[in-house]
Amino acid sequence: MNENNIEFFKEIEKKWQKIWDEKQIYYSNPDKGKPKFFVTFPYPYVSGFLHIGTALSLTRVDIIARYKRLKGYNVLFPQGFHLTGSPIVAKSWRLRNGDKKLIKELKDEGVSDEDIEKLKDPAGWALYFVEKAEEDIKNLGCSIDWRRKFYTTYLHPWYNKFIEWQYRKLKEKGLVITGKHPVVYDPVANIPVGDHDRPDEYAGIGPTEGYIILFRLKDEDIILPAFTLRPETLYGVTNIWINPNGKYSVYLDKENSNKYILPDTIVVDEFNAQGYKLEKIKDIDIKELIGKECINPLTNEVVPILPAEFVDTKTGTGIVMSVPSHAPYDYIGLRDLLNTEYKEIAKKCLDNMKVLFKVPGYNIPAKEIVEKMKINNQKDVQKLEDATKEVYSLEYYNGILTDIFGKYSGMKIYEAKDNIAKDFIDKNIAKIHYTLKPRFESRYGNQCIVKIIDNQWFLKYSDPEWKKLAHECIDNMNFYPENVRQDFHQKIDWLKDWACAHNKDELGTPLPWDKSWVIESLSDSTIYMAFYTIAHLIKNIDPDKIEDDLFDYIFLNKGNEEEIIRKYGSIVKKMKEEFEYWYPVDLRSSGKDLIPNHLSFFIFHHVAIFDKKYWPRGIAINGYAVDAMGRKMSKSLGNYISLKDALRKYSADILRFIIAMSANSSYDDAKIDLGKSEFVMKYLISFYNYSIENYNKHQEYEKSYIDLWFENKLNKLAKEIEDEYEKLNYMNVINKIFELDNSFEWYLKRASGKINGKIVNKYIEYKAIFLYPIVPHIISEIFEKIGLDPFNIRYPENLSYTDEYEKYEKYVKSVRDDLIKLKILMNNKIFNKVKIIIASKEKYELFNELRNNKNKIDEFLNNYPNYRDILSFVKKNIYILDEFLDREKEYELLNSAVDLFKSELNVKDIIIEYEEESEESKRNRAMPYKPAIVFL
Structure with a gap:
C-alpha cells in the first residue's frame, strides 16, 4: 500500500478530528424542536489495548449515529469504560510477580518501562488503558460526546453511588437474594469467574446441570457415578464407558463413607466444591477395570464396563452410561469395538439395544442417523456432534415414551423428563451434579470448576413476574435483524438466578449492604445508559453527599423537588431534564455473544427499575470479527491486530469502510478483509479526485431522457440506501453505492459526451452523503473542497422515482x-x-x-x-x-x-x-x- 496515500488520509483525519473537537460538534444537549436518537455501545473492558473486534461494534454504532444526524435527529452517542472484575487485578498481580511473558507483550505494544511500573497497581493499569482506549476511539473518528465519559468501580465515585442505588432498589423489590447456587469458580484464585474473567470465546458458558447415576461394581461396594444429561435413557443402558487412556482411582467420601471411582483430574475438585469430601484411597489398574461388570440401579441389570476414547475425563465424572439406540457416540463406540478383543461383549450390547422412544420416521434413531451421515468411527467428531444434536432435538420434542416408562408412557420427553429425574433422585439412584462443558481456564490461568456457594448473592432472574415484564419489553422493541427477537425470548426463559457478587479483592462496587462482596462485571453494567444522561453534570455534586434521593428524583420522579434542589443545588433540574429528554435508549448495538448475558440483563434491569416509557426501544447485533478466511482473530494464528495498529497501518476511513463492507446486522460473522485496503484506498481517492475535478465544472442543460433516467435511478437508490441504513445493513449500503457507480458509468456512456452539470453535481452530492456516515473524514474534506458546508448536509428527502x-x-x-x-x-x-x-x-x-x-x-x-x-x-x-x-x-x-x-x-x-x-x-x-x- 502506498504510504504517501495513507499519510494523505491520516492528515485529513487529524484535521477533521481537531475541528470536531474544537467546535464541540458532538456535544449533545436537549433540543425539544428535534427528534432525539440515543445510541449506545457496550463500554469496552480495558484490560489492554482495544482490538479490531471492538472497532467492529463501535464503528457500526458510529455509522448509525452519523446517519441519524443526516436525517435531522439530535443524536447522543456517549462512551464509558469498564474496569470491574478480576482481569485487571490479575494482570497487575502478574506484573508485580515479574511475569516475563506479560512484560514482553506490553513492551511489544509500545508500553514504556516507566508506564509498566505504573501498571503494577490495578488502578494505574485501569486508568492507563482508559486513556489509551479513548485515544484510539477518537482516532477512529467516532462522533462521541466525551463530556459524558466515565468508568466503573470506586475510581469513579459518582458511578459507584449510582450502582449502590440500583442494587438497593433491586433488593427492595426482592430481586436480589441470597442462598446456595452453582457458579463457575477458580479454585486456585478462590473467586467466582464471570464472563469478563475468562477468555472471550468462553463468555456465556455457565454451569451445566446434569445427573449422576449411581451404578455399583458387581460384588463390590463401590459406586461408578455416570454423568448424564439424559436421565430418562437409564432404562436403555447397555454398558458403561471409561477412557482407556485415563487414570482412575477409588475415592472415599468422608462425609458418608461412600466409595467412588473417579478419574484423577479436576472433576475431583469439582465434586469437593459441591458438598463432597473425597479422599483418594486406592489407585486402579485401568486394564483390570475394563471388562468388569456393574449394576444398573434402576433395572438391576448387569452391564459391562468398556473403553471409549471419546469419554472426557475432565468433565462430568469421566464415566458415561451407554445408550446406543439413542446416542450416536455410544452406537459408534460399540461398532468400533467389533474389531477389537471386546467384539463379543460389544456385539451383545448392540443386540440388546432397547428403543425407549417412538420417533416418527425412525426405528432406532441413533443407528439410522449415524448411517445416514456416513460416520465411520469415533474420530469423526464434528459429524458425531451434529448427529447428537439432531437425535436429541428429534427425540426431545417428538419422542413418545414407550410402555417401559409406566405412568409416563405416551408422554413426550420434554413433558416427562424432569419428573423422571426427580423420581430417580427420590429413589436415591441419582443426584444432581454440575460441570463445565467445555472446561476452560480463568484469566489467572487456572482450570475452572462449578462450585456450589452458600450465602451467595444472586439476581433472581428465575422470578416469573420479572420474566413476564422482560418478555413484554421484548415484544415492543425493534430488533436488527428481526429474527433475533425470538432468541431473546428464549434466553429470558432460559436464564436462571445469577451470582451477582464476587470476592471483594476484585475491582468494582461493593454491595451496599454487605461490603465483603463486590458486584461482578455483568451485573454493574445493565442500566448505566441512564447514567450517561447525567454523567457530565453529576460531577458538580460532592459524591460523598449523594444519597438515593438524588437518583430517585431524577430517574423515578420521586421526592420533593424543592428539598432536592436545596440539598444538591439547581443542577439537579438540569440532570432530570437531560434524563427525561434522552431516555429511553433508542438503540443498543453489540455482538451476538452478549445476547445470553449482558443484553438480556440490560432488558431485565430496565423493566425492574424504570417506568415502561423508559424501557429500551431497540437492539442490533453483529457477528464475531473474523479474518478473510473466517478464522477468529488471535495472536496464536498471527492474524490479531489491535485497533491502534490497524489505525496506524490503514487509517481510520479505510478501516471504517472495510468494517462497513464486512457484514450486515445479522448472526453472520464479519469477515474483516484487511487485504482489501488497497482497493478501498484507491476507490476513495478516485471519488475525492473526481468530485473536486467535476463539481460545478460542467455546463447545465435542460434534462434529457437519459438525465431523467439517471436522476430516477439516483432517487431510487437513495431510498434503498436509506432503508438499509435504518436496518444497520452496512454491507448492503456499500453494495448499493457500488450499484450507483455502475449506473453513473452507464449514464456517462449513454450521454455520449454531453453530460449534464446538474446531474454530475447531484451524483457527487448524493454519493458523498451516502458515504459520509462510513468515511466522515474524507467526505468532510470533499464537501469543503467543493464549497459545501459539511456541518449542514442532510440526507435527501421527498424522493420520487418510478419503475x-x-x-x-x-x-x-x-x-x-x-x-x-x-x-x-x-x-x-x-x-x-x-x-x-x-x-x-x-x-x-x-x-x-x-x-x-x-x-x-x-x-x-x-x-x-x-x-x-x-x-x-x-x-x-x-x-x-x-x-x-x-x-x-x-x-x-x-x-x-x-x-x-x-x-x-x-x-x-x-x-x-x-x-x-x-x-x-x-x-x-x-x-x-x-x-x-x-x-x-
Whole structure:
C-alpha cells in the first residue's frame, strides 16, 4: 500500500478530528424542536489495548449515529469504560510477580518501562488503558460526546453511588437474594469467574446441570457415578464407558463413607466444591477395570464396563452410561469395538439395544442417523456432534415414551423428563451434579470448576413476574435483524438466578449492604445508559453527599423537588431534564455473544427499575470479527491486530469502510478483509479526485431522457440506501453505492459526451452523503473542497422515482446486448451501418392481447395458424409479455441510444425503422421487445 496515500488520509483525519473537537460538534444537549436518537455501545473492558473486534461494534454504532444526524435527529452517542472484575487485578498481580511473558507483550505494544511500573497497581493499569482506549476511539473518528465519559468501580465515585442505588432498589423489590447456587469458580484464585474473567470465546458458558447415576461394581461396594444429561435413557443402558487412556482411582467420601471411582483430574475438585469430601484411597489398574461388570440401579441389570476414547475425563465424572439406540457416540463406540478383543461383549450390547422412544420416521434413531451421515468411527467428531444434536432435538420434542416408562408412557420427553429425574433422585439412584462443558481456564490461568456457594448473592432472574415484564419489553422493541427477537425470548426463559457478587479483592462496587462482596462485571453494567444522561453534570455534586434521593428524583420522579434542589443545588433540574429528554435508549448495538448475558440483563434491569416509557426501544447485533478466511482473530494464528495498529497501518476511513463492507446486522460473522485496503484506498481517492475535478465544472442543460433516467435511478437508490441504513445493513449500503457507480458509468456512456452539470453535481452530492456516515473524514474534506458546508448536509428527502425508467433502460440494454452478441457471432466483421427494425403494429396488438391471456397461448395457436411462428416465439420467451413497451416508446428509446450503439459497434450509421416500411428480407423477424437486426 502506498504510504504517501495513507499519510494523505491520516492528515485529513487529524484535521477533521481537531475541528470536531474544537467546535464541540458532538456535544449533545436537549433540543425539544428535534427528534432525539440515543445510541449506545457496550463500554469496552480495558484490560489492554482495544482490538479490531471492538472497532467492529463501535464503528457500526458510529455509522448509525452519523446517519441519524443526516436525517435531522439530535443524536447522543456517549462512551464509558469498564474496569470491574478480576482481569485487571490479575494482570497487575502478574506484573508485580515479574511475569516475563506479560512484560514482553506490553513492551511489544509500545508500553514504556516507566508506564509498566505504573501498571503494577490495578488502578494505574485501569486508568492507563482508559486513556489509551479513548485515544484510539477518537482516532477512529467516532462522533462521541466525551463530556459524558466515565468508568466503573470506586475510581469513579459518582458511578459507584449510582450502582449502590440500583442494587438497593433491586433488593427492595426482592430481586436480589441470597442462598446456595452453582457458579463457575477458580479454585486456585478462590473467586467466582464471570464472563469478563475468562477468555472471550468462553463468555456465556455457565454451569451445566446434569445427573449422576449411581451404578455399583458387581460384588463390590463401590459406586461408578455416570454423568448424564439424559436421565430418562437409564432404562436403555447397555454398558458403561471409561477412557482407556485415563487414570482412575477409588475415592472415599468422608462425609458418608461412600466409595467412588473417579478419574484423577479436576472433576475431583469439582465434586469437593459441591458438598463432597473425597479422599483418594486406592489407585486402579485401568486394564483390570475394563471388562468388569456393574449394576444398573434402576433395572438391576448387569452391564459391562468398556473403553471409549471419546469419554472426557475432565468433565462430568469421566464415566458415561451407554445408550446406543439413542446416542450416536455410544452406537459408534460399540461398532468400533467389533474389531477389537471386546467384539463379543460389544456385539451383545448392540443386540440388546432397547428403543425407549417412538420417533416418527425412525426405528432406532441413533443407528439410522449415524448411517445416514456416513460416520465411520469415533474420530469423526464434528459429524458425531451434529448427529447428537439432531437425535436429541428429534427425540426431545417428538419422542413418545414407550410402555417401559409406566405412568409416563405416551408422554413426550420434554413433558416427562424432569419428573423422571426427580423420581430417580427420590429413589436415591441419582443426584444432581454440575460441570463445565467445555472446561476452560480463568484469566489467572487456572482450570475452572462449578462450585456450589452458600450465602451467595444472586439476581433472581428465575422470578416469573420479572420474566413476564422482560418478555413484554421484548415484544415492543425493534430488533436488527428481526429474527433475533425470538432468541431473546428464549434466553429470558432460559436464564436462571445469577451470582451477582464476587470476592471483594476484585475491582468494582461493593454491595451496599454487605461490603465483603463486590458486584461482578455483568451485573454493574445493565442500566448505566441512564447514567450517561447525567454523567457530565453529576460531577458538580460532592459524591460523598449523594444519597438515593438524588437518583430517585431524577430517574423515578420521586421526592420533593424543592428539598432536592436545596440539598444538591439547581443542577439537579438540569440532570432530570437531560434524563427525561434522552431516555429511553433508542438503540443498543453489540455482538451476538452478549445476547445470553449482558443484553438480556440490560432488558431485565430496565423493566425492574424504570417506568415502561423508559424501557429500551431497540437492539442490533453483529457477528464475531473474523479474518478473510473466517478464522477468529488471535495472536496464536498471527492474524490479531489491535485497533491502534490497524489505525496506524490503514487509517481510520479505510478501516471504517472495510468494517462497513464486512457484514450486515445479522448472526453472520464479519469477515474483516484487511487485504482489501488497497482497493478501498484507491476507490476513495478516485471519488475525492473526481468530485473536486467535476463539481460545478460542467455546463447545465435542460434534462434529457437519459438525465431523467439517471436522476430516477439516483432517487431510487437513495431510498434503498436509506432503508438499509435504518436496518444497520452496512454491507448492503456499500453494495448499493457500488450499484450507483455502475449506473453513473452507464449514464456517462449513454450521454455520449454531453453530460449534464446538474446531474454530475447531484451524483457527487448524493454519493458523498451516502458515504459520509462510513468515511466522515474524507467526505468532510470533499464537501469543503467543493464549497459545501459539511456541518449542514442532510440526507435527501421527498424522493420520487418510478419503475418505468428502469424498464425503459432495461430495454435499451437488452437491444445493445443483442447487437453485441450478433456481431460476435459474425466474427466481429467491420460493417458501415446497422438497421434496427421495430415490429409491426399488428404484432404489438397481438402481444397486448396475449399479455392478458398468458394461459391461453395454446388456444391461440390452434385458432390463429397464420401467427404460429409468432406464438411459438412467445411461448419460448414468455417473459417478454411482461417486458415489452409501447411501439412508439421503443422507437423513441432506440433513437436516444443511437450514439451508444455506434460507439459500442464501431459503425458509422444506425438506422431505426418500422417493419412496415422496411425493405429488408429479415424484417419479419422483428418482435415487440426484440427488434430485427441487420448488419450492412
